[in-house]
Amino acid sequence: MxxxxxxxxxxxxxxxxxxxxxxxxxxxxxxxxxxxxxxxxxxxxxxxxxxxxxxxxxxxxxxxxxxxxxxxxxxxxxxxxxxxxxxxxxxxxxxxxxxxxxxxxxxxxxxxxxxxxxxxxxxEPFSIDLGKIYFADGTSHLFGISTGIGMDALVCRKAGNSLLKPILNKLNAGKLTYILLTIETLFTMRYVQCDIAYTLLSESGEVTYQKLHLDRMIYMAVLNAYAEGGGVKMAPGAKMNDNLFNICGAHGMTRIRGFMTLPSLARGNHKGKRGIHTDETYSFTLKTSSPMVVHTDGEDMGERDYMHVECLFDAIRMV
Ligand SMILES: [Mg+2]
Structure with a gap:
């Protein structure tokens, strides 16, 4: 046989x-x-x-x-x-x-x-990168699409619990669930202080570190794919085979301003907007002043105040 x-x-x-x-x-x-x-x-x-x-x-x-x-x-x-x-x-x-x-x-x-x-x-198979996230308790988890802390993770958690989701899915309105939950979350969630550090690769191949303190962080996402949450283009140009992650986060804005920024996030033309931080890296660390919800590929990872993310280059072959 x-x-x-x-x-x-x-x-x-x-x-x-x-x-x-x-x-x-x-x-x-x-x-x-x-x-x-x-x-x-x-x-x-x-x-x-x-x-x-x-x-x-x-x-x-x-x-x-x-x-x-x-x-x-x-x-x-x-x-x-x-x-x-x-x-x-x-x-x-x-x-x-x-x-x-x-x-x-x-x-x-x-x-x-x-x-x-x-x-x-x-x-012929082609290779794609995967992400690996490490938490302070020593556990780790792989992801293919993205990981995120704050608003996007909270929305995932609420969507997973929502009684509405199965009904809206049947009506082909899963997207509406996310939009409504995002607006609700933006106005009710707690914003935190956050420190991030990540590697930068210069044209000449030199590795440097970027360190930033973000006040009133709303969310921070590390993406392998260009969209999460059912097509929300957080990183419009992201490729899954370039050995780099795209990071995208929002911080330092009022709730109203955050609300005004949502349409550009949905359309994917948020790059360079005030309060939106985007960059590319293959190794990323984040620490928050108090725990916030983390998701990987939309799965709830619980409340965390530390995460380290590594890009696993060409980790799996696909057809
Ligand atoms: Mg990439």
Whole structure:
């Protein structure tokens, strides 16, 4: 028997199940072909991470395999964190969630049929960077899209808890949830003092450090992809394969001014605006005067007052 190469992890509930038919369509294409594959369906939060761990540790520990994710950004994040050795895996993702910023970040758009052709064909894989965040308690976590502290993380937390989200998703209005929650959060959240330090690489290749104190920090995001929160273009020019993160944060403004800045953030033309800090780096550290909520790829990481983020160059291959 031919050795199995394709391992499919699907989350039929991502995006509130809107893309259920798409998942079934792709699974049927595999079924009809004579390609050896194994398909797993996630049944609870954390299951995709468990499955990715089991596949790469127990089922196929010593060979190169192709993991196909049919799910949302949360599922992708779980799979990245579950894989034991990233160098032995080729990853493909068909987005079926409500945000889909991971695939958006790669600027790829495919029909299920085109996806199947690309994944099972002889395409050369390409590498992308991943991020690793370290906390003061010694724990760490991988991310593909972004990590953030403050307003964007608070909005993620509220959206995850919101009773409205499944309903709005069904009406295709997931974006509206984020807009309303962002405005509400901006006016109710606590602003903090914050110190950041990050590496800068000059044209000549010299490494220097940028250190800044930010008063009344609203949020600070470190991005691998160009958008987070379901298409909010925090870093319009960001590439996932340039060995650099884009940072974007807001600080030192009144709540009203923050509110006035939101439209330009949504449109992605916020660069250079007063109170908006943007830059590029591959190593970033942040300390706040009191703990604030942190997210990685939209997943709640709890309240933190310290984080260090490293760019893992060309960390995983994708098709
Ligand atoms: Mg980049």
């Amino acid at each position: 031919e050795e199995c190469k394709y391992y499919i992890i699907s989350n039929n509930l991502s995006g509130s199940g809107r893309e259920y038919r798409t998942v079934i369509r792709i699974l049927k294409m595999f079924k009809k072909s004579d390609i050896p594959y194994k398909a797993y369906m996630t049944k609870y939060k954390g299951h995709a991470r468990f499955l990715a761990g089991k596949i790469t540790k127990d089922i196929a520990p010593d060979r190169e395999i192709h993991i196909i994710v049919l799910g949302g950004d949360g599922t992708v994040n779980e799979v990245l964190n579950g894989i034991v050795d990233l160098s032995k895996v080729i990853l493909s993702v068909y987005p079926t969630g409500s945000g889909n910023d991971f695939i958006r970040g790669l600027r790829i758009k495919r029909t299920p049929e085109e996806f199947f052709e690309a994944v099972t064909g002889e395409k």
